[in-house]
Amino acid sequence: MISNFSAIESFFWAAQLSSFxxxxxxxxxxxxxxxxxxxxLEASLGISLFDRQGRGVELTSDGHALCAYVERMMSIASDIEANVSVRRHQTQPIRLGIIDSFAIICLPTLLKRIDKLHPNLRVSIxxxxxxxxxxxxSNGSIDLAILSTPPQLPGVELTSLGKQSISWVASPALGLGQQRLSAERFSQLRIFSTPAPSNLHYLILGSLGKDPALNLHVNECSSLALILTLVKEGLGISLLPERIAQQELAGGLLxxxxxxxxxxxxxxxFIAHNKGIINRSVKLMAALIHDVALESDYVYQA
Structure with missing residues (x-):
């Protein structure tokens, strides 16, 4: 009989991270x-849960079978934390990860709403x-994240937030908007891109970099806000979420x-978090993010 939840919790995270x-x-x-x-836990169940391999561990067949039940147990524990302890005045701190586009469009509104509705909530961004x-x-260093077309990782639960349109943009001063550009013409222009392994980097190389004869002039920059400024100045072109450039496109600057x-x-x-995480602030924050993202037209519903 299992009577120690800490053993269940330890098994869950060792399984998720493949490491004690x-x-x-x-x-x-x-x-x-x-x-x-x-x-x-192994002694109480009479089974072996892990194969030890060097510094890491792998689940046995019995371990995989137990993992499905444990994920449900952790989810129930999370619901208890979220709903039964809601009367507490203090909420647990939350470590939030956000992509640059969300930071530009939504973060100021999100922080203002947190300060107004949940002043005791402490957020690390x-x-x-x-x-x-x-x-x-996946490795547990953040609790919740906003992700665009993320990789599939075990133990990470994704909830759709919506969709974003993306487009190549340039300053009208370059005189490119009336043309249907070839890949070769793109290769003659300076292209600003976020660094690998970002989605925009992969999209740029995937759409233009397939021909080895093309010698793309790619300048990497980690800040979408800075890329937007450089493109407005006519120093190059970029592939950006349309919402980021909405005002500039409407005003004729791009x-x-x-x-x-x-x-x-x-x-x-997506809004993403680890399965089985026990922190009621995660669900609270996910709800706030959902509302702010839709109100700000950061995403649209398909």
Whole structure:
């Protein structure tokens, strides 16, 4: 009979992170404590849950079978935390990861709403690309993230926030807006891109970099706001979320470019968190993000 929830929690995170050490760091206990809890769980169930391989661990077949039940247990525990302890005046701190486009469009409104509705909520914010944030989420260094077309990672739960349209944009001073540009013409222009492994970087290279004869002139910059400024100055072109450039496009400071060489599908945006996380602030924050994103037209519903 299982009577120790800490053993369940230790098993869950060791399984998610494939490491007793990483689970210990996440739960703020010693590695021997994790090992003891899991041995206790194995003894109570009469099965072996992990194969030890060097510094890492892998689930046994029995471990995989138990994992499905444990994920449900952790989800129930999260619901209890969110709904039963709602009367507490203090909320747990939350580590939030956001992509640059969300920071530009939505972060000021989100922080104002937090200050107004939940003044006791403490938020630590990390800005990075979706792939980097997904990795941070998977290893437990952040609690919640806004991600655009992220990689699939075990243990990370994705909830659709909406879609974003993206377009190539340039200053009208370059005289490109009335042309249907070839990939070769794109290769003659300076292209501003966020660094790999960002989605925009992959989209740029995927649409223009397939021909090895093309020698793309790509300048990498981690800030979408700075890229937008450089493009407005006519120093190059870029592929950007249309919402980021909405005011500039409406005011004639930027124009969209068209080409027969590629198609640009809308990008899916998600709210992401680790399965089984027990922090009622996560659900509270996810609801705030959803409302602010829709009110700000950051995404649209397909």
């Amino acid at each position: 050490r990483a689970a210990a760091e996440l739960l703020n206990v010693s590695q021997p404590t994790i090992s003891y809890r899991i041995k206790e 990390t800005t990075d690309n979706s792939h980097a944030l997904a990795a941070k989420l 124009e969209m470019l068209s080409s027969d060489s590629f198609s640009l599908p809308p990008q899916d945006v």
